[in-house]
Amino acid sequence: GAVVSQHPSWVICKSGTSVKIECRSLDFQATTMFWYRQFPKQSLMLMATSNEGSKATYEQGVEKDKFLINHASLTLSTLTVTSAHPEDSSFYICSAPTGGAWNSPLHFGNGTRLTVT
Amino acid sequence: KQEVTQIPAALSVPEGENLVLNCSFTDSAIYNLQWFRQDPGKGLTSLLLIQSSQREQTSGRLNASLDKSSGRSTLYIAASQPGDSATYLCAVNFYNQGGKLIFGQGTELSVKP
Numbered sequence: 001g002a003v004v005s006q007h008p009s010w011v012i013c014k015s016g017t018s019v020k021i022e023c024r025s026l027d028f029q030a031t032t033m034f035w036y037r038q039f040p041k042q043s044l045m046l047m048a049t050s051n052e053g054s055k056a057t058y059e060q061g062v063e064k065d066k067f068l069i070n071h072a073s074l075t076l077s078t079l080t081v082t083s084a085h086p087e088d089s090s091f092y093i094c095s096a097p098t099g100g101a102w103n104s105p106l107h108f109g110n111g112t113r114l115t116v117t
Numbered sequence: 118k119q120e121v122t123q124i125p126a127a128l129s130v131p132e133g134e135n136l137v138l139n140c141s142f143t144d145s146a147i148y149n150l151q152w153f154r155q156d157p158g159k160g161l162t163s164l165l166l167i168q169s170s171q172r173e174q175t176s177g178r179l180n181a182s183l184d185k186s187s188g189r190s191t192l193y194i195a196a197s198q199p200g201d202s203a204t205y206l207c208a209v210n211f212y213n214q215g216g217k218l219i220f221g222q223g224t225e226l227s228v229k230p
Contacts (some may be wrong), residue, residue, distance in 0.1 A: 006160075034217050043206065044161075044220045057215075093160060095218070102216045103148035103168060110160035 003027055004096050006109025013084055013116055021079045021112045023094035029074035030096035034106070035067075038091040047092075050077040084116040119144045119211045123221035130197055131229050138192040138224045140207030145185045148210040151218065152181050152192050155204045164205075165192070197228045 003026040013019050023033055031052045036044040048069055049057040056069035066088075068080040077096075081088055093111040097104035120143045130136050140150070149168045153161040165174045165181040167190070173182040180193040194201060204225045208218035 032216060036220075043222045044208075046217055046219070049215060049217060091158075097216050102212075103210060104216065105149075105151070105163070105166050106210075106216075106218055107163070108153075108161045113158070 004094065004107045004109040006094055006112055008112055009110060010113040011115070013114070015085055015116055016083055018080055018082045019084055019114060021081075021092055021094075021114075023077045023079070023096070023109055025075045025096045025107075028096075028098050030077075030098075031074060033071060033077040033094055033096045035069065035077075035079050036093045036095065038093065038111075044093065047079075050079075050094075052077075081114065084114070086116045089114055089116045119209075119214070119219055121207055121209050121219050121221040123205075123207050123224050125224060126222060127225040127227075129227040129229065132197060132199060134197050134228075135193070135195050136197055136226070138194070138205050138207075138226070140190040140192070140221055142188045142190075142209045142211075142219075144211055145188055146212040147185065148212065148216075150181075150183055150190050150210070151208045152179075152190075153206040153208060155206060155223070157204075161206065194226075197226075199228050199230050202226055202228050 005024045007022045033050040035047045038044045050069045050071040052071045058064045071077040095106045095108040151166045152164040167183040178195040204223045206223045207221040
């Protein structure tokens with residue numbers, strides 16, 4: 001079945017540094033990928049839609065200069081949390097549709113636990 | 118605004134009981150609805166996907182139904198087991214949302230031995 005690989009699975013960084021999270025579709029191509037964030041005891045909130053070869057689309061309230069998204073190929077999207085602060089500590093998870101149609105199933109990575117100290 | 122709501126937020130049942138988790142959504146114009154399971158600190162496991170043209174899907178002890186006109190879906194778990202303890206998330210793929218999923222808040226299920 002379709003697999004989405006996310007790396008790293010967890011990361012601890014110091015306040016003010018930047019962290020890059022990778023999301024790869026292993027056995028299919030994805031022109032679109034979605035990035036979600038989940039705070040403890042809360043549901044997943046969509047942050048942005050990553051589009052291969054063009055700019056990402058950010059949800060309202062998400063700072064695009066802070067959360068940089070690059071979708072450089074059909075199998076890789078990256079999320080960089082710039083100048084991280086403790087309030088950015090969260091669980092970040094990516095997903096990708098396995099087909100080109102809007103009703104294609106979404107497959108999720110295993111997520112990245114970010115802790116900013 | 119398109120929203121997804123899950124009730125109850127938490128549920129505790131004794132082992133062996135059959136149970137129903139509820140999901141409601143505000144717009145009937147959907148492509149599909151998906152149920153996920155999430156264990157603490159882990160990613161998502163897809164349980165069932167129901168396309169808008171379908172009424173239900175079954176996998177083992179799980180059965181998910183979809184009533185688009187009323188904006189409701191239920192996840193039925195038969196003969197619950199302690200290993201079913203997890204958070205169950207309902208997510209909807211609405212029209213004009215570009216294929217992204219909108220998640221409910223989840224139901225935290227605890228099955229007591």
